[in-house]
Amino acid sequence: MPSIHRLVLVFALLAVGVALWLAATHPAREPAPHGPDGSTGPAAAAPEAPAPPEQDPRFGTDPERHHLPESAVDSPDIPNIVLKADDPDDEPLPYYRIAPDTYMLYGNIAEVDRYNRGFNGNAGFVVTPAGVVVIDALGTPRLGRRLIATIRHITDAPIRYLIITHNHPDHAYGAVAFRRLGGVTIVAHEGTLDYLASEALERSVAYRRSFIPEDMAGFEPVVPDILLGGPPRQARLSIRLGGRTFEVWHVDRHHSYGDLVVHQVDQGIVWISDLAFNRRVTFMGDGSSEAAIAAQDWLLERFGGARLMVPGHGSAQTPPFPMVRRTQAYMKALRTFMAEAVEAGLDLQEAVDRAERDPRFDPWRGERLFELNHRPNANFVYREMEQALFE
Numbered sequence: 261m262p263s264i265h266r267l268v269l270v271f272a273l274l275a276v277g278v279a280l281w282l283a284a285t286h287p288a289r290e291p292a293p294h295g296p297d298g299s300t301g302p303a304a305a306a307p308e309a310p311a312p313p314e315q316d317p318r319f320g321t322d323p324e325r326h327h328l329p330e331s332a333v334d335s336p337d338i339p340n341i342v343l344k345a346d347d348p349d350d351e352p353l354p355y356y357r358i359a360p361d362t363y364m365l366y367g368n369i370a371e372v373d374r375y376n377r378g379f380n381g382n383a384g385f386v387v388t389p390a391g392v393v394v395i396d397a398l399g400t401p402r403l404g405r406r407l408i409a410t411i412r413h414i415t416d417a418p419i420r421y422l423i424i425t426h427n428h429p430d431h432a433y434g435a436v437a438f439r440r441l442g443g444v445t446i447v448a449h450e451g452t453l454d455y456l457a458s459e460a461l462e463r464s465v466a467y468r469r470s471f472i473p474e475d476m477a478g479f480e481p482v483v484p485d486i487l488l489g490g491p492p493r494q495a496r497l498s499i500r501l502g503g504r505t506f507e508v509w510h511v512d513r514h515h516s517y518g519d520l521v522v523h524q525v526d527q528g529i530v531w532i533s534d535l536a537f538n539r540r541v542t543f544m545g546d547g548s549s550e551a552a553i554a555a556q557d558w559l560l561e562r563f564g565g566a567r568l569m570v571p572g573h574g575s576a577q578t579p580p581f582p583m584v585r586r587t588q589a590y591m592k593a594l595r596t597f598m599a600e601a602v603e604a605g606l607d608l609q610e611a612v613d614r615a616e617r618d619p620r621f622d623p624w625r626g627e628r629l630f631e632l633n634h635r636p637n638a639n640f641v642y643r644e645m646e647q648a649l650f651e
Contacts (some may be wrong), residue, residue, distance in 0.1 A: 269288065309312045313471065319632045321368050321375035332356035333568065334367040335575040338539060338628065339366055343377040343473045349402060352410040355381070358576055359527050361387040365398070365407065369540045370572055372430065377475050378468065380404055381430035382572055384531065385411055386524060388502025391420035394444075395522050395531045396572070397434035400468065406435025408441060420501055423486075423508055424448040424484065425533035426516035427455040429464050431572060435482040446482060447497065447508060451488035451518025456481045458517075488520060492551070493558045509530065511535065511559075514552035515544075521559070528567035535559060536587040538574025540571040540628040544637045549591045549644060556588045590624050594637060596644040608646075612638045 322340050329337035333356075341354060364384045368376045378399030385394045385407075392411055392573045397404050413421060422438045425431055426449065438444045455461055461481065469476045488497050491506035499506040505525040513519065515534045522531040534542070535555055544552075560581065563569070569584070570576040577583050597618065601611035615621065615638040624630055 286314060288563075288573070313467070313576050313626045315371060315373050316632070319371040319629055320373035321370045321380075321605045323375045328354050329575070330367065331363050333358055333576045334578055336539070337575075338369050340370075341368055341379055342375050343379055345374075345377070345472070349405040350409045351406060352413040353403070353406050355410055355414075355415055358384075358570070359529060361528060362524065363387075363410075364570060364576060365410065366575060367398070367430075367573070371629065371632060372399065372468065372472075375619075377472050378430065378518050379432070380573075381428075382570065382574075383407060383431070384570060384600075385419075386504065386506075386527075387415050387417060387529040389417075390502030391418045393421045393423065393499065393501060393504075393506055394419060394438070395423050396425055396431040396533075397422060397438060399430040399433050400472065401434060401436050401478045404437030407434060408437055419444050421499060423506075423520065423522055424452070425522065425531065425572065426519045427452050428516050428534070429468065432482075433465075433468075433476075433479060433532070436478065436480045439480075443539050445486060446484045447486045447488065447509060447520075448511075449482035449516075449518025449520050450487040451513055451516070452484055452487065455517040456483065465475075475592075489518075493555065512551040512557045513547050514549075514555050515542075515547040517546065519547070519555075520527045523563065523566075528565075529570065530559075530563045530566045530568070532559060532572070532584075534572040536569075536571055536581075536584040538571045538577055538583040541624055541630045541633045542571045542587050542637070544589065544591070544594075544640045545632050549595055549641055553588055553591055553595075556584050590621075591641075593620055594641045595645065598638065598642045599649075601642065602645045602649050608639065611642050 321342060323342055325340050326342045327340040329335045329339055329358050356364045356366055361446055365382060368380045370376055370380050372378050372380050381399060385392050398407050415575060419441065422435060422444050424435060431610050439445065465479060488495065488508060488510050490510055492510055493512040497508040507525055508521040509521045511519045511521050519533055521533060532589040568576050568578060569581050571583060597615055598611060612635055616635055
């Protein structure tokens with residue numbers, strides 16, 4: 261019996277030795293990494309998208325309620341548009357005719373989520389005898405395709421221009437659909453190139469792919485054909501198409517890496533992008549609150565006689581455009597509060613905590629996304645005021 265045990269032990273040691281030799285000389289092959297679209301290869305080895313985020317339903321879209329306001333002009337009503345992952349790309353989105361040959365897509369006033377699928381900002385288009393001018397591309401490649409389908413529902417005229425007011429996802433990520441359409445000249449601020457080279461783009465794309473991957477399929481950064489820069493609120497691009505004039509103004513980096521305002525000269529309509537928000541608290545994570553306040557003064561001085569202003573979020577508005585002063589008043593209140601906090605020697609955390617509770621911000625507490633945006637806004641403005649103090 262002892263000899264048998266010795267033989268078993270010898271064979272076991274031999275088996276272990278063979279296994280170790282095989283592992284050393286024939287390493288196991290890992291499966292090829294898959295990219296977000298299922299592709300393989302070196303480019304597909306990028307980090308996986310984060311897990312789907314936990315989102316507060318107070319700031320999102322109600323999945324049980326599909327609602328369209330009767331009007332997109334001076335409306336106290338807010339849309340609640342529910343989209344689905346399997347909605348066809350050629351299905352038009354809801355739209356409003358706000359002037360002859362001028363159409364607005366009135367998006368949800370909500371955080372991006374799997375129920376609005378990125379449709380949480382406004383866009384629009386103008387049909388001229390020589391083609392179509394589009395203002396903003398919405399928030400995903402699929403929404404870009406559905407925006408094109410909406411235009412095709414109205415007209416077969418070629419789409420000649422896409423003007424991207426700024427680089428934020430809800431306004432720009434549908435641009436790739438227009439690029440692939442062909443024949444479309446894409447206009448944007450020169451700061452777009454800085455955004456396309458930034459980590460902010462990578463993080464934003466990964467975030468959206470984590471919970472609306474079908475809608476983000478095929479996303480690619482789009483380099484504009486025309487980049488507008490120059491002196492803020494002085495430089496502009498004039499587009500003539502079908503007897504209509506569109507002035508595209510460079511309005512500084514007040515909300516993003518670079519912001520534009522579009523003036524339909526003949527119709528007296530100004531697309532103000534996110535320079536002001538209607539029935540929603542602004543977001544100040546990029547840009548400059550000081551530049552925004554200067555641009556708001558300029559906007560009302562130059563276009564105070566316009567017939568209509570269309571913001572990037574909320575309904576369009578007729579004169580005297582109270583949304584502009586209301587947005588500006590909030591920014592000024594934050595700048596004053598944070599200037600006092602910095603001068604008093606409060607650290608960032610204490611200043612932001614106090615801003616969250618301070619009654620001077622009560623006039624805006626009932627607006628959409630106040631609880632989501634106010635604390636980050638306070639953080640951003642504190643840093644601005646701190647930097648200004650030491651410059």
